[in-house]
Amino acid sequence: MTLTQLRYLAAIIDAGFNITEAASRLNATQPGVSKQLKQMEDELGFQIFVRRGKSLEGLSPAGAKVVERARVILSETANIRALAADHRNEARGELAVATTYTQARFVLPATLARLRTLHPGIDVRLNPHSEAEALALLGAGAVDAAVVSSPDRPAATGVVAVPVYRWSLAALAPRRHPLAAASRPPTLREIAGHPLVTYASAQRPDSSLARAFGAAGRAPRLACATRDAEVIKTCVRAGMGLGLLAEMAVAEADAADLAVLDVDGLFPLNTTWVVLRRGHVLRGYVHDWLADLVPHVGRRDLRAAMEGGAEPWIEPPHWREVRGRFQLEAEPRSDLHPARNVVPFEIAQPPVRAAERLAVSCG
Amino acid sequence: MTLTQLRYLAAIIDAGFNITEAASRLNATQPGVSKQLKQMEDELGFQIFVRRGKSLEGLSPAGAKVVERARVILSETANIRALAADHRNEARGELAVATTYTQARFVLPATLARLRTLHPGIDVRLNPHSEAEALALLGAGAVDAAVVSSPDRPAATGVVAVPVYRWSLAALAPRRHPLAAASRPPTLREIAGHPLVTYASAQRPDSSLARAFGAAGRAPRLACATRDAEVIKTCVRAGMGLGLLAEMAVAEADAADLAVLDVDGLFPLNTTWVVLRRGHVLRGYVHDWLADLVPHVGRRDLRAAMEGGAEPWIEPPHWREVRGRFQLEAEPRSDLHPARNVVPFEIAQPPVRAAERLAVSCG
DNA sequence: GTTGCTTACGATTTGCGTAACGATA
């Protein structure tokens, strides 16, 4: 058994059980990969893959167990290499972040730009995905961090989730929209009475928008649903309806021709998390980036959480409904952090709201 | 970086930073090992070892981190090999157990003999050590299991401790000893009034013997202290004093010329644990052995505990002093098993006392 | 016919052992 064989094994699976594709990704030849696989199977004494004819169909039950271990090994070799690169102050490197469109477009560029100023040798890969895809990429070890938004801590195993900031939806309307002309902020019921333009993910029952309207007993009509905030703005300008989008996506320029309605407190806050793989060694520049992104979490605490065997320990702030308005609880719920597992969330310097943060990030 | 290099690296450390010694253990030549180490250090870009002249003195700080990862990798390769050997029904194998003299001599042979009847191809290595040494060997991955005794769960990280049985001390006296002639069982105070022959470990303040006499406000005189139960018996026969030794070490034949005093309840019970390395894959025959040794723990539960990331979950039975006598609590203490971490100890079929167990084991 | 895995063969590289060398105490 060699590390090469294990690398090839993982590559074959990641290439969808296609040896030819795996070989090309590995910069190796197809017969070479094939032979190494055969050697490994001979040594182990059973087939790792289920075959149909000569093609690979999937993993055998025993093979799946082997692969599980192999991935740990490969992850640790990557860790050793990262440790080494850091120790010799290697200036070159890569930071791969999987995130959503909104973060990639409106939030992360500023902080990643600062990272590149500090470490010019670092190449940043920033790819937008759905939240689930981003977490899957993180789990597979394809990226160093995932930045996702959800009201609760992302449900994934073997990861550390760190809250970055909280944000809410903002409402954009054409200037001559009835709600824009009103003298007071709109209510949820009033908003639900107009066609809406918002994210496609709002159709999911656990989205903050669905929760808010659900609590108010209203089911609004979505005139247009998309993943792209710019498309939402364009549709609003075209008069398709009232736009509901992440407050981070609203720029000064938008206020020039659109009305920004006051919907503060109407919708539950979301939290944006940076999710890291526990046990995955991050290069020093990644820690520098994180120190910029989540200054409210100490570097030492973060390293401890990454290495520790305990449950993820950074407790999310929780929102709840109080008298028809959604509020953040001032303190983390005590039943969620038994003393042995959880270091209480640092609230001396809490995660800031997106609006405040953006002022810092983009200024 | 290759698996060979990592294996060599670990071997060098295990050989006390002596490349020559490591090479001989690895069945390799010294220049070969030396060269692989050099290659690895060249690839990483820094020295793993601190040198004095040419000799290795110890690990560099960065080297220590590398080794930590390397050990995980080596452990996982061993796991893959174990999985494979099991999957192809490999009949040959080895079971290495580190334990104490008493267990190795009086308790484990019966169950290990049954294992060998079931799996004749298995070689058993059974070496007596101190409790600390046994746990150290387990932690280093040198043995599959450690069998140790202590009133509380062994304090070690990354292990699963399973209670096997509870036992107490027995008292042996020459037939004409004053306490042997008494018509009623002796008290602690009476025992403390005579010279004792017992284990050297009884001198430690946390030993069950020291605790019992401490609670009674007595400090007995040890006429002879040894690790070997047979030596204790011989000293008792020689009239050196009253023998206190593990009840498992008392055989029928001893009752022929020595008096076995009734000391039931005078000394706190010890629990014998089988300690396993979490994440370490055990061959099927080891599970068979464990099923025989700890029939009160389900095979599936054990496998889950070995793989799971949670804290060791098998709660020890606790003893406490009640009205001058030591008793077992009927139930595990509720404050010790928060629901998320601990599967309650199965008391439908509780661990039996040593005396009962021996009847089964040796019969 | 196209896709995809296996086998065969030869060039290159790598690993490993023997032997000589060097440094330390």
Added chain:
DNA sequence: TATCGTTACGCAAATCGTAAGCAAC
């Protein structure tokens, strides 16, 4: 001088690429 690690060299084995073969769709 003995111990221990490094360097040098040569043989044997493994690796990898090219090319041919073969099965499935």
